[in-house]
Amino acid sequence: MSITLRQAVDADAGFAAVCVAAAYAQWIPLIGRKPGPMLEDYHTVIATNQVLIAELGGQPVGLLVTRQTDEGFLLDNIAVLPECAGQGIGRLLLVRAEEEASRQGYQSLYLYTNERMIENIELYARIGYREYARRQENGFRRVYMRKQLG
Template sequence: MNGQTNLILRAATSGDVSDITKLVTEAFAQYTPLIGKPPAPALYDYAEIVARGRVTLALAGQAMLGVIYIYPEEEGAMMLDVLAVSEAARGRGIATGLIRAAEDQARAEGARLMRVYTNVAMTGPQALYPKLGYRETHRGESDGYSRIHYEKAL
């Protein structure tokens, strides 16, 4: 992760819920004016999601720099549902490192495909996912959001 030797990835616990909620809310806040409402991940119940045991954190000391949440889907696929990096930590390779760790986890669990979608207003992810080998599969409306869907064979 770009020389982040002191960066550790670990599973989230119930004690992390408040910090996860804050990080995700702040990371996605810039998109609310563009979308006209908060992005879906800013509205999630992170206590429930963390309880599922599928959230990974990127930490430097006690500072939470990033979070990723994946879950299995049908047909041997894994969905990357939430990826957020704190504003102060952007540009340091943390998102890429979290995605690669999630892909490794998915492979270890037998997934053959990783799926992800992003809002059409979010240009950062639209640049990142193709760089990491994701291909756009389709665009469409779901849950009141205009989304771009991607997938990558694992």
């Protein structure tokens, strides 16, 4: 089955919340609370950001949230249902974020993750993201990383 991407609509908010909750649940014990993406209202996220839904066999299995900020093009969230992990969905969403940043004229894109999510930091470093800041925001200690686009 092939993975397809489509723009999210308001009716996808329920799936988005479920997908994010499932994808991020593993981090709650590590950081001692729900990660930031689990606290979002996905009706608002879909209305105010660029959100893509990944589908496999016509069923939603993941999402990508991006937006423009004062710091540049933000890869705000990637989430894939845990039962669909390892099928290239997350990688496809990462590539799409980079393509979209380039298409919109950006030379780089950035993201942030919790400083305790070492596996994520290592993954992003392996694919070209470099740490440029650490910040305390909304009670979270975040590592900011940027990737230059070629």
